[in-house]
Amino acid sequence: MRREHIINLVTLAVLVVVPLGAWVLDEPFIITLATRAVIFAIAGVGLNLALGQGGLVSLGHAAFFGIGGYAMGILASHAQAYAPLMEWPFLIEGTKSMPIIWLVAVVSSALAALAIGALSLRTSGVYFIMITLAFGQMIYYFAISWPAYGGEDGLVVYVRNGFPGLNTLDPIQFFGLCFCVLCIVLWAMSRVQNSAFGLALASARQNPVRVQSVGIDPYRLRLVAFTLSGAITGLSGALFADLNRFVSPTMLSWQMSGEIMVFIIIGGVARLFGPVIGAMIFILLEHVLGGVSEFWHIYLGALLLMIVLFAKGGVIGALAGREVAHD
């Protein structure tokens, strides 16, 4: 077995054992931390498709994270107020059902990513970073100035949404649900990485001219990747809002985009489990250092600097060595 596989399995094991232990010891806060890590990991896996596989440095992924969050907030707040979203020309009611909320979150963030990607992907390099940032900020300010859904204060949902057969208010059950979503997303992503699309996308990152010369259009590859990436990050946004039972424009802020990117950089760019390890370390640091100092971000910054300078492949790169192309 390759070293990276072993690291991945250990990561998953830690991610399961810690909250299970906390459950046995009756430490719900730890379970919540683990759930946060899982949800952030999903967001990072989403971004990693664009950033890692596609080489598309998007600083606007909070837009999709937030759109997923607002999909949950809007649907659930209408449901708890018994006020339909729309009565004419046809009736749309709110809902407290997670599967429906997820579907809405995925579709709406995918559409947003398609639109933003279609425009942004005409540019590259620094321009791409700036234009995705600009679109993200547009949506952020739109949410702030939209009083119907809480404006700056955001939306509070009183009771966590439901999933058939589960008591989602029980932290360990909600953790289990999020963990299953993460596993499904990771599995799907591993398939995508090894697919025809994955090969073409990774090749377009390394050498777009090469891809063109064999008759494949890099723009279309990137647009599809960006859309899928936004959809996954949107799904994690819906889960994150459900974890907090709260959604606010903070989820849409550029700092959030940066945080999602940080998970990937810590864990390892373009590595399947990079964002998973990165999110776990991030949560751990936030918890440990956040208790020591208000300015824990300084330590985080120092860590990032070290990684960028000395361990470009992140934690997985440092432990597993150079990527093996294929078996």
Next chain:
Amino acid sequence: MTDIILQARGLQKSFGALRVTDDVSLEVRSGEIHALIGPNGAGKSTLVQQLTGHLESDAGQVALCGQDVTSLGPVERAAKGLGRTFQISALAMENSVLQNVVLGALGRRGGVFRFFAPVMKDRALLDVANNALARVGLRAQAKVRTSDLSHGQRRQLEVAVALTQSPKAFLMDEPMAGLGLEGAGQMIDLLRKLRAEAPILLIEHDMDAVFALADRISVLVYGKIIATGAPEDIRRNREIQLAYLGKEAEL
């Protein structure tokens, strides 16, 4: 009467005040190797880019099998059957050698938007890819990371990727540079046979290779084609010897 596979008419290209391609017309005919020679900086690579659509021409037309492709970009021209190799290798360096040729086979076959089936287990693509590697002599390097290849091997891989395209015409920009004696010999053998599958516009510095392979030769100097003809004619042409061959001989 021979078929004209690739035809350029009145191509122009300037970078600022520098006219790099100056009213170039040439044709590549079915079954031939048409060598394009000329001193460094003559504009050979620029001309190739114009033919493939990577550079937009200021004026002129390009036709492939009688069909005007001037308005098409590089992706469409590749899809219509223009296969090329680059002077400076353009390969996916982090990928394995095999992945690079599989990508070529994938581009040729289509079906890029398949998200779940493992592409490196696709028998049809692997057959095309392995066959191309075998023809350039890289079969043993299939699993090597491309960045670990020598310069010469990268050239061979460039040619292998072009082979996966089964193109209507090949454009090869110095495929033999850095190959060494043995590698160059193998490449000459390969290209000699290859012209039966599709004609080749061959840019090459190695005059021995050019005279060994070419059916016709065009000489490009300062963006202008100053002569086109059979190898013997070019060899005899004094003007060319002065402009190019003589200078080369002095080195």
